[in-house]
Amino acid sequence: MSFFQESYFCGQCKKLFPKLADLLYVENEGQVGFCSEACIEKFYTPWVDHFEGLEKKWREENHLGDEDILEVVGHPVFMDQLLRRPSEVYLKIFEGGDHIYSFITHIEDDKYGEFSMMCLCLTYDNQPSFILSASATREDGLLKHFRWGEKMKDPKKFHSTGDKSGPKETIEIDESTMQEVELKKSSYLAQLLEERSPADIPVESFSLYESYFEPTMMEPDEIFSRKDEEGDIIYTYIKAHDREGISFYYFIVCLRLEKGFEENKDALVPIISFPSVDGDIYRTYREGELISGNLKN
Numbered sequence: 001m002s003f004f005q006e007s008y009f010c011g012q013c014k015k016l017f018p019k020l021a022d023l024l025y026v027e028n029e030g031q032v033g034f035c036s037e038a039c040i041e042k043f044y045t046p047w048v049d050h051f052e053g054l055e056k057k058w059r060e061e062n063h064l065g066d067e068d069i070l071e072v073v074g075h076p077v078f079m080d081q082l083l084r085r086p087s088e089v090y091l092k093i094f095e096g097g098d099h100i101y102s103f104i105t106h107i108e109d110d111k112y113g114e115f116s117m118m119c120l121c122l123t124y125d126n127q128p129s130f131i132l133s134a135s136a137t138r139e140d141g142l143l144k145h146f147r148w149g150e151k152m153k154d155p156k157k158f159h160s161t162g163d164k165s166g167p168k169e170t171i172e173i174d175e176s177t178m179q180e181v182e183l184k185k186s187s188y189l190a191q192l193l194e195e196r197s198p199a200d201i202p203v204e205s206f207s208l209y210e211s212y213f214e215p216t217m218m219e220p221d222e223i224f225s226r227k228d229e230e231g232d233i234i235y236t237y238i239k240a241h242d243r244e245g246i247s248f249y250y251f252i253v254c255l256r257l258e259k260g261f262e263e264n265k266d267a268l269v270p271i272i273s274f275p276s277v278d279g280d281i282y283r284t285y286r287e288g289e290l291i292s293g294n295l296k297n
Contacts, residue, residue, distance in 0.1 A: 092149030226288025
């Protein structure tokens with residue numbers, strides 16, 4: 001038996017790991033793995049600076065450095081349309097084998113009118129995994145530069161479809177488990193009331209946002225997994241929405257039932273769900289391991 005052992009290392013910090021599952025990958029074609037999102041961001045910083053610098057230079061030369069529509073870049077609703085429902089997708093393959101995708105979507109909005117959103121990104125399983133550059137414009141002259149590489153014939157292959165598999169078999173929840181859920185619900189609600197800002201969406205208005213529960217569960221932007229103080233596994237679903245021109249996040253905190261997961265049944269029990277416009281609340285609930293969603297800067 002050889003003393004050599006299989007090992008892997010982070011492409012940025014070079015830390016060694018015994019299992020491939022210990023690393024994060026942002027490209028199907030890439031062989032570079034990372035131990036954290038921070039290392040991913042550091043590794044790709046040269047590309048981010050390079051591509052953003054090229055666009056900035058073009059804008060300055062064409063007197064578009066202060067294009068008003070740039071204020072929508074980073075807007076959660078518009079970014080969601082770009083990343084999850086692109087109208088056009090292009091692929092540029094570098095001589096060294098790197099794959100850079102360009103996503104473009106065309107939007108018509110009551111406030112901003114007609115404009116286009118664009119980004120250069122890496123993808124994993126046809127979904128954006130890391131944004132290298134993001135922008136918005138009304139100028140065709142800039143848009144043509146984002147039509148970089150070969151145009152993909154079917155952009156719907158890059159659309160996020162969510163879980164459309166139909167109803168799942170559910171499990172019966174015994175009385176002791178229901179009591180545990182109720183205790184957690186009280187605890188989590190008390191914690192939320194303590195953490196939230198007085199300027200956030202009032203608790204008495206939460207019921208007005210219940211229609212956002214299903215879209216958040218079916219097509220979340222991010223899902224985080226962690227263990228709480230009792231050792232139970234908690235899943236947090238997060239999705240950005242827009243309501244009457246106001247952007248907000250909807251959160252669903254769920255308890256995982258071990259028995260149900262062993263039986264491959266629906267074993268997530270919602271504990272609390274709520275909307276928020278508070279960025280601090282968003283950062284607080286992005287706790288644990290990111291198990292689904294875009295690893296984007």
